[in-house]
Amino acid sequence: MARSRGRGRTREAVFAALRELLLENPWAEVTLEAVAKKAGVSRQTLYNDFGSRRGLAEAYTFAMAEAYCDAVDDLLAAEPEPLAALEAAMQLFLTGAAEDPLIRRVQSGEAHHDLVRIVTADSGPLLDRIAERLAAGLAGRWPTVDAATVEAAATLMARLALGLVTMPPPAGDELAKRMALLVAPAFGA
Template sequence: MTSFTERTKATLRETLLDAAADLLPDRGHQGLRMADVAAKAGVSRQTVYNEFGSKAALTQAVALRVAAEFLDGIRCRFEDAESLLTGIRGAVVYTIEHARENRLIAAALGTEAGEDLLPLLTSRGEPILTASAELAAQQYLALEPRLSPEAAALLAETVVRLSLSHLVLPTHSAAEAAESVLAVLAPAIDQFVHNGVKREGQS
C-alpha cells in the first residue's frame, strides 16, 4: 500500500468516525444507522461496512478514539506534574471535567439515547479501562520509581475505576472527586513505597 493510499484510507476512516461521533449522542447505538453515517460522510453505506464491518465495531472505534484523546490529555498532565500525587490529581480532574464536556460521554451518562452507550464505559469498556490503566501505571513509575510495577498497576487500575465511578454517579465536582481519590490512594502509595525501600534494604 502506497503512502498516498494509506493517507486516503486514514482520512476516510476519520471522516466516518467524525460522522458517527456526531450522530451517536442523539441516537445512541441502537438508533444509529450505517446509511445515515454514510450519508453524513458523503460515501456509500457499503464503504462504511467495508471499513468497519459492523455497527458495533464502528461504535467501539468511536469510543476508542475518544479514549485516545483523553489519554493524550492525561499524559500531558503527568508530564507537567511535580509529584505522583499532583499528577494523579491533575489527571483525575482533567478526566472528569472533559468527560462531562464531551457530547458522546455526556450522552452516555445522562440521556435516554445514550443508555446503550454506557456499557462502552462500564461492562464492555475493558479496552478503554486497560489502555487507561497501562498509561497511568507507566506515568506512576516515572514519577515514583520506588514503586514496583505490580504496585503501580494496582494503583493505576484503582484510580481509573474510582474516576469512572465519579463519572457514572456525579455527586461531586471534579476537584472534590480528585481529592477523594487522593484520600484513598495517598496512604496506599506511602505503604507501597515504604515496602519497596524496605525490600531493597533487606536484599
C-alpha cells in the same frame, strides 16, 4: 505508511461525524449511513472498518480512551508536583466525560443497551487498555515506584474513571482532588 495515515484521518473524520450527530440526535437515530455521509466516506467503508453500529461505538470509545490517556501522559510529564499531577489527570477525565455526547447519553439513561454494555458488562478490554496506558504513564513519571504498585494504581484509576462513565459524578470541584488523594500515597505524594 501513507495508507495507515489515510485510514487514521478517515477514522478521525468518522469519529468527529459521530460526535456531531450524537450532539443532535439520540443514539437510536444515528445510522451508519448518516455517519458516513457526514464524514464524507461510503457506508461500505464504515462496514469494512467497524462492522456495525456497535463496532463503531466500541472504536469511538477506545479512541476516546486513548485520547484521554495521551492527555494524562502530557499532564503527568508537565506537572512537577505529584498530587497536583494526579488531580489534574482526574479533573481532565471528569471534564471530558461531562462534555462527551456518548457518555452523556449513557449517564442520562438515553443510550441503547449496546452502548451501556460497552462500558459495563463488556468493558473488560476497554478497562484493560486504559489501565495498561495509565500504568505506562505512571511508570514513566515515577520510575522508582515498584511495578505492582503502579499497576494497582492504574487499575484503580481506570475503574474509577469507567465507573463515572456509567453514573454521573456528584457536583462539585472536590471530586478530582479526593480521587487523587486516594492514589497519591502510592507515589510518595
